[in-house]
Amino acid sequence: MIDGxxxxxxxxxxLRSKITVIPQEPVLFSGTIxxxxxxxxxxxxxxxxxxxxxxxxxxxxxxxLGAVKTLEDIVLEDGKNFSVGQRQLIAFxxxxxxxxxxxxxxL
Numbered sequence: 001m002i003d004g005x006x007x008x009x010x011x012x013x014x015l016r017s018k019i020t021v022i023p024q025e026p027v028l029f030s031g032t033i034x035x036x037x038x039x040x041x042x043x044x045x046x047x048x049x050x051x052x053x054x055x056x057x058x059x060x061x062x063x064x065l066g067a068v069k070t071l072e073d074i075v076l077e078d079g080k081n082f083s084v085g086q087r088q089l090i091a092f093x094x095x096x097x098x099x100x101x102x103x104x105x106x107l
Contacts, residue, residue, distance in 0.1 A: 002102065020100040024107060026091035028079030034071040036079075037094055045071060051096045055089045 001007070007015055028036050037048050048071055052058035058068040067086045079087045095103055 018101040019104065020095040020098055020102070021104045022088060022091045022095060022106065024088075025084060026079075026087045028075050028082070028087055028090060030077040031075055032071065033068050033073045033075060033090070036075055036090060037071075037097060043097060047097070051093045054096060055093045057086065057089050057093065 029039075033052070034048060037043075037051070049058060052068055052071075057066075059066055067082060067089075075081065079090070082090065
């Protein structure tokens with residue numbers, strides 16, 4: 001049961017579309033931050049920048065990690081140029097963009 005709804009009565013495709021999982025070691029693809037956040041080009045630069053600021057990866061303040069300077073920053077294979085925590089924050093930013101109802105975080 002989720003929010004009073006028996007999930008056995010919900011189609012599997014719909015159920016999966018409402019859930020995002022952030023694994024302990026998230027998968028990143030070689031390319032750019034933009035490509036990792038928005039592989040299908042659905043969001044504006046403004047929206048992508050906003051979500052990076054929300055998770056603390058992009059900011060002009062000294063309180064944020066500031067690991068990402070632009071949407072075109074390079075991501076090496078498996079995200080090796082980011083710490084595990086930073087990779088998790090990128091995955092969290094993806095989850096925010098997807099606007100799913102349920103977020104599962106693996107410890």
